[in-house]
Amino acid sequence: MSEEVNVITAILLAGFAQSLVLSGFLYNKSKQLKQFKILMLIHLVFALDLFLVFAGQHNWLSSRxxxxxxxxxxxxxxxxxxxxxxxxxxxxxxxxxxxxxxxxxxxxxxxxxxxxxxxxxxxxxxxxxxxxxxxxxxxxxxxxxxxxxxxxxxxxxxxxxxxxxxxxxxxxxxxxxxxxxxxxxxxxxxxxxxxxxxxxxxxxxxxxxxxxxxxxxDFKAKQVANTNKEKLHASEDAFLAEHILTLLDEQQLFTDPNLNLQTFAEHLAMKPYLLSQVLNHHLGIKFIDLINQRRIEYVCNLIKNQPHMPMLTIAMQAGFNAKSTFNAAFKKYRNLTPSEYKSQVLSTD
Structure with a gap:
């Protein structure tokens, strides 16, 4: 019986130490890929779990x-x-x-x-x-x-x-x-x-x-040329539309000034024409309008939170690469110029 206890102790301690060591490596890698941060958290939880099992085996803790x-x-x-x-x-x-x-x-x-x-x-x-x-x-x-x-x-x-x-x-x-x-x-x-x-x-x-x-x-699938234009079912449209908006908002891909239909499709592992199909048929919006709407919303939030930040800096941070494009988009979606909107925000404050 004591031999079995020794084996269990060795397993628990080895697992505990290994998880802590791997957590350190994963932390360094997490700066490159966010998935490593989740994996690091799993290892930390597992290390604590093993320690609590070990403490229970040796009656250090009466709780479970x-x-x-x-x-x-x-x-x-x-x-x-x-x-x-x-x-x-x-x-x-x-x-x-x-x-x-x-x-x-x-x-x-x-x-x-x-x-x-x-x-x-x-x-x-x-x-x-x-x-x-x-x-x-x-x-x-x-x-x-x-x-x-x-x-x-x-x-x-x-x-x-x-x-x-x-x-x-x-x-x-x-x-x-x-x-x-x-x-x-x-x-x-x-x-x-x-x-x-x-x-x-x-x-x-x-x-x-x-x-x-x-x-x-890296789960970005390579696109394969295909002349047969598949049509999506309504349920597939809805699923992909939700996936598109989730990825766009959570990763704030719209802040990339070089983002276009092709690169966004690569992020989604989709063919560009299918992406356009989902946007046009299910969301009823063109790609450029979707991106610019998100950018303008981002700009408005920045103006509210940091009203003294230079307007051009805000525009660049939101993904616009030209002042004229930014002003035109802002006027289109807000019916105000950026300066007029900023004045409204400052006056309400």
Whole structure:
């Protein structure tokens, strides 16, 4: 028995140290790709999780604060997958993702802080099922997201490296495998943390591969010439329109003065004519109007927040590369000149 405890201790300490080391490497890489920042957060959570398991094994802690942490990995990896395919969820969406998990922790807070003296009831049993539901929900959602993205690429852009897709499917498979070993843990009656051990192997494999080949996080598919003009269904139009607006607003691509239909289509891994089709048919707007509207909104917010910033500086920061273009666009969408709008803002203040 003591030999098994020593093995568990060695595994937990090795995993804890490894996660901290990898977090440091990922932090340095996060300046290049934002996906590394999410992966760093996953490793930090995992390191803390392993430490709490280790502390519990040695009776340093009487609580089980990490009892519900299994669902965190499914949520964070789902966010990671969405960030990879250019559909990073907003802060509000992420808060909504974690809301059920927080409610779960509150429902069993007595067990989390004092498991030995807590009398287990139906509430605790149902909470266990709810934890499983949260985990499976985000794992399945991740699979659906990857499948939908793969289908979208096959239809709209033609080529995407199989290695990119294997990365995403590998994450989904790891999430399923991690939870599938729980029954075996009870059958074998072992105190080895099998789910953490499997998740540990999967996370380290994925992280090492990405550190060695960061180009796997480049999900911009290469466009393939095709003379057959596909027509999109209404449901596809709606999905792509939402994806376009999300990417445009969250990454503020409109602030790039060199942004055009071709480069924006590359960001979306779409063919330019399909992008135009979605904008014209579903959103009822031309590409240049969409970009300039976003730029003018950005300018107005800057004027309100920093009214003393030079107007030309604001225009350049918003993505305009000529003063005349900026003035014409502002007049078109606001029926005011930039100076008149600024005067209104200052007078209301």
């Amino acid at each position: 604060l990490n009892a519900c942490w299994g669902a965190i990995y499914a949520i964070l990896f789902f966010v990671f997958i969405r960030s990879c395919i250019g559909s990073m969820p907003s802060k509000r969406e992420i808060m909504c993702y974690f809301a059920p998990w927080l409610a779960l922790n509150i429902s069993v807070i007595d067990f989390l802080y004092n498991p030995k003296s807590t009398v287990l009831s139906l509430r605790h049993e149902l909470s266990g099922y709810f934890l499983l539901i949260i985990y499976l929900y985000f794992t399945i959602w991740a699979c659906v997201t990857v499948r939908r993205y793969r289908k979208q690429q096959a239809r709209f852009s033609a080529t995407l490296s199989n290695e990119n897709m294997l990365l995403l499917w590998g994450i989904c498979a790891s999430l399923f495998l991690a939870i599938s070993v729980i029954p075996f843990q009870y059958m074998l009656q072992t105190s080895l943390p099998l789910p953490q051990l499997l998740m540990c192997c999967a996370m380290y494999a994925i992280t090492y591969v990405l550190l060695l080949k960061p180009q796997l996080l």
